[in-house]
Amino acid sequence: MWDRRSILRAAGVMAAAAPLLGGTASASPGDADALFKAGKFEQAGRAYEEILRNDPRNVHAASQRGYVGLLANRFADAEKYLKIxxxxxxxxxxxxxxxxxCYTRQDKFAAAAPHWRAADEESYAKVSEAIGPEPYRINGDIGRAPWSALDPMALMPVSxxxxxPKSFAFYTRIGPMNISAAAAREAGLHAVAEEEYEYLGKxxxxxxxxxxxxxxxxxxxxNVPVRWPxxxxxxxxxGMIGTWVLYHFLSTIDYAGRSLILRRRTPETARQARVDAGSEPLPLWLAREQLTFSKGSFAGSGPKVIGLHLGGIGSNVAGMWEGTAxxxxxxxxxxxxxxTSAGGQAIVVHPCYPNEIRLGTATAKGAYSVASVRNLHDGHGFDVLGDLAHSFFKPYRVTLDFVDMMVHIARGAAGSRS
Incomplete structure (x- = not known):
């Protein structure tokens, strides 16, 4: 068990996508929900604000305006409207x-605990209460871990x-760090919470x-929250490093150089990441506690919201719903x-071959992808074209900036200054 929302075996094929073509593109400017569904988050936010000016007790508009802020890690906005x-x-x-x-992303675990409990997430609530005053305390400025393997998943030494040394993977479809039961015993971990979950019918x-x-x-x-089976x-x-760790750093997933680089995020390191990429940054959004999104395209679709499944396993470069294909x-x-399986559930996918997949300047031409019979990616409130998987990123280095909420992607390995 790696996480009840994201199972290791899902990594290569979790490719659900709602159709993004037509329909929402012609929505009226005042239709806040249509704007949000189409991934026009800034415009949607302004539309929800207009609704609230006329109807301050509109729960849906307040919640959605808070969600817009949360997607972009604009915590003051998110807190303001979600509290309303x-x-x-x-x-x-x-x-x-x-x-x-919102509170968890800011390491305000004491504030997060009652809301996790009200959301029926008792395990998260207990961890939030147990973590103490210095969660995710960082010692050092930069850490680089070379990968001992790339396939079926990237592996690197950690302690x-x-x-x-232990062999860890990473994946942006899990939240807190996951470790094996054996590693938990060896590290002397004490459980502060437990729960039951279903995986493949068990x-x-x-x-x-x-x-x-x-x-x-x-x-x-x-002082890192962890989970183990x-x-x-x-x-x-x-074990596996999840997004909760990655968003505490300026994180470079250097596929081309076969290493993971974690840096303290400062104005200078962020500036250097922009210079190193040599291209315009792409937007970064974070949903459902750990899921990363940007804008990309499949087969000439034009730029649409797309999932970034960095890490995990799989030979496919992308995935989508069959309806989108x-x-x-x-x-x-x-x-x-x-x-195969995704999220602990059995699924069926079919091979598919888009003539082009694009994320900024990064492309894959006619590469093996998968189309899922079942739509697996329809729970966010906005349309998702599809997902880019492990194999798409192999020629590239990707830096995630969770402060400015930018994605930097460039061909080749990171330089010695990274």
């Missing part, structure tokens, strides 16, 4: 979850609580606690279904 929404609808679990996420148990020390290269991260599910990495006239091989 939760005061108007104190029993709304979704709004409590947004507010808990837990000063112990012997009920399993998982635990959560606080890791005192996590070291990657010359960076040490202290009761029993390890076969061979695999000793059909609408874009992407060649799909229905004679060769692939049975």
């Amino acid at each position: 929404a939760v005061d108007l609808a104190p029993g709304d679990k979704a709004i409590h979850r947004f507010l808990a996420d 837990l609580n000063g112990g012997s 009920i399993r148990r998982a635990y959560a606690g606080i890791l005192s020390s996590f070291r990657l290269g010359d960076i040490e991260l202290c 009761e029993v390890d599910d076969g061979p695999g990495p000793d 059909k609408q874009l006239r992407i060649r799909t091989d229905h004679d060769r279904p692939e049975e």
Whole structure:
């Protein structure tokens, strides 16, 4: 068990996407929900504000305006409107979850705890109460971990609580750091919370606690929330770094150079990341606590919201819903279904081959992708064209700036200054 929302086996194929073509593009400027659904978040935010000026007790508009702020890590905006929404609808679990996420991203765990509890996330609530006054304390300025393997997943050495090196992967579809049961025992972890979850039709148990020390290269991260299963599910990495760790740094996933680079985020390191990329930055949005999004295109679709599934496993470069593939006239091989799983659920996908996939200046031409029979990516409130997976990024280095909310992508390995 890696996370009840995101299972390791989902990494290569989690490709759900709602169709983004037509419909929402012609929505009237005043239609806030249509603007939001189309990924026009700034415009949607202004439209929700206009609704609130005329109707200050409109719960939906307040919640959605807060969600717009949260997507862009604009915490003051998010808190302002989500507090209004939760005061108007104190029993709304979704709004409590947004507010808990908002506080968690800022390491305000004491403030997050009651909202996690109100959202029926008791495990997160207990971890938030247990973490203490210095969560995610950073020692050092830069850590670089070379990868010992690239496929089926990128693996790198780390240390837990000063112990012997452990082999870790990373994935932007999980939130808190996940570790194996064996690694948790060796690190002497104490569970502060436990829960049951379903994976491929079976009920399993998982635990959560606080890791005192996590070291990657010359960076040490202290007081880190972690999760681990009761029993390890076969061979695999000793753990997995999730988005909750990555968003505490200026994080460079250097596929071309086969390394993960974590830097303290300062104005100078952020400026250097922009210079190093040598191209215009792309927008970065963060949803559902850990899911990263930007803007890209499939088969001439034009720029649409697209998921960034950095890490994980898989030989496909992208994934989408079959309806999107059909609408874009992407060649799909229905004679060769692939049975796999995503999010702990069995799914069927078919190979497909878009003539071009694009993220800024990064492209893949006619590369193997997958189209899911079931729409797996329709729970965000906005349309998602599809997802870019592990193999798409192999020629590139990608830097995620969670302060300015930018994605920098460039071909080739990072330089020695990175």
